[in-house]
Amino acid sequence: MGMGIDGLTSGLDTTAIINALMGAEAIPQTLMKKTVANDTYLLTALQALNTKFASLFTQAAALAKPDGLAMYQASSSSPAITVTAAAGARPIALDVNVTQLAQAHAVVTAPQTAWPTSPAVLTFVKTDGTKVEVNADSDSLDAIAFAVNKSDAGVSAVKVASGTDASGAALYRLQFTATETGAAGAFKVYQGSAAEVDAGTAPSLTAAPGAAVLRTGQDAQVTLWAGTAAEQTISSKSNTFTAISPGIDITVNQLTTTPAVVSVIRDTAQVTAAAKDLTANVNIILGSIFTQSTVSGGGAAGSAVTSGLFTSNSTTAAAKDRLFTAVVSPVNGKSLSTIGINSTKNGDLVFDEKVFAAAYAKEPALVESTLAAISQRVADAAKAVSDPRDGTLSQSVKGKQTVINDLNAQILKWDDRLAQRRGALQSIYTNLEVQLGKMQSQQNWLTSQIGSLDAGSSKK
Incomplete structure (x- = not known):
């Protein structure tokens, strides 16, 4: 790309000329950018509408299930x-x-300063005869509690202060409590190994003086x-x-x-609220399509007419009609006004809570079946529109996104094309200025030569 010499010789505003020429060259790209901007607005609106339909499908499908209205x-x-x-x-x-x-089985040992044997060994026997042997690291009551708590005996152990003995040494008890309530959690605890329990040589801890069964596990x-x-x-x-x-x-x-x-x-209130909420969400979609399909302006002479984003959009119009029909069509030959759902001349719905509640109180099973049928129809309509794979609106969103992506790719290519064209124009006008400069220099030289010849002739 050559360097521009803006009007150096010619006096022309070459930058302005080039910009004007580039403006003409860029008209196709400008039109594509405008199309992308308009399509992006439409795409955003279609995506928002599709999301509403998808949410409606989820809500309606849940109500249409066999227990969807079991409130x-x-x-x-x-x-x-x-x-x-x-x-x-x-x-x-x-x-x-x-x-x-229900209560959890619990026992407490006799007061003691330390375990009689070191290291301590205990065996828990459950009601089903299962034995769990617990081996502590020492005769420390803390060590025993730790060992019991980390075992799979299903028992928690806690050391409890119990005064002092005759010599003033601190006494403690161990309380063992089943981790779960119920008769199945009851247990017996013995001092000794499982083998000693089987041999009958392991003494029962609760048989010692001062020990006790605090609670017997029961259901x-x-x-x-x-x-x-x-x-x-x-x-x-x-x-x-x-x-x-x-x-x-x-x-x-x-x-x-x-x-x-x-x-x-x-729960009449909960079912009524479900019907009201479904009607309200249908109305939101119907109103959104209606509002964005409305043509405004043109009332006064010369005023511009503005179309909505969905004006003349056959996909959204068909979706609106399908949803409205799904709600207002009779169920088993009966109008939905009998359960408080009415349509208006504006193409939306009105829900009468009092009528619905009264009908539900009189014939709950009939109202539930009617509402379930409506919900199923709404779910089918919403799915046909918003299904990610086959939904009409989903397909429209995908198609519009493809068009925008294609236009953006073309716009990028135009950037390169226009950059090359600007460079070519700058080179042409730069060369023009250079050539004009050369011609101006030649003209000046010729003029000086002619002047010299004229001066010589006059002297003769």
Whole structure:
């Protein structure tokens, strides 16, 4: 690329000329840049809309599942029992008496300054006869507690201060507690090895004077339908009874003298909220497409008409129609206005909570099946639009992104082309100035020669 000599000889503004020529040369690239900018705005809007459809699909598909609307409220007539309803729960009223709470087995040794043998050896015998031998590093009670706690005996050990002996030496006990509640966690503990236990030569720690069984491991127990021919006792190793009825867990925390009523009823408020939220999210999408498809301006003479991003966009128009139809079409021949979902002349939806709640209170199963059918249709419509692989809007987003990427690649190529063209123009005009300069020098020389000839002739 040559160096520009801007008007040095010719007096021309060569930089301005070159810039004007380059402006004309760059018109195709400028048009592509404008197209990329417009398409990028549209792409961003399409991506946002696609995200809304994908979220709607997730919400609607969840409600359309067999237990998607199994929303229940659990309660107990007594503070002795707490109730939790999960998936699979169904309405029920169950009479429950708490007759026994679960507790962990616990024993404490006699007070002592150190273990009688060194290093200490203990053996725990579980209710099923399993033996776990624990070997400590020394006769230290701390060492014994450490060894027990890291073993797989299922027992925790703690050293407890117990005063002093006659000589003033500090006394301590070891308390052993099962790590889990329930009868299966009960144990016996012996001083000695497992072999000595089998031989009957290992003394029981709880048989020593001052030792004691603090609590015997036991299961929690509840009685159902007490006082009837169907009376039944159920046990649990913890105070929580899992799936006492499908999807229903109860936790007991105190004994009862009279039966408590465990109830599970349909949660009208929660189901109503689910229907309202689904309708609202459908409205958000319908409103978004409508707003971005609206043509504005043109009201006053000479005023410009502005099209929305989705104006004349067949993909978004079809998506809007499909979603609206999915909601407002009758279910089993019945209008959705019977459950409080109404369409308006503006093409959106209105949800009447009172009508829905009243219909749900009267015929809950029918309303649930109707709402599930609507949810399935909405899920199908949203998936057809937003499915990452086959969705119409997803495909449109991919196509628009491909166009933008292709245009950006062409714009980059145009940068190189225009840079080369500018260099060529600068070289041409630089050479022009140089040639004009040479011609000007020749002209000046010829002029001086002619002047010299004229001067000589006049002297003669």
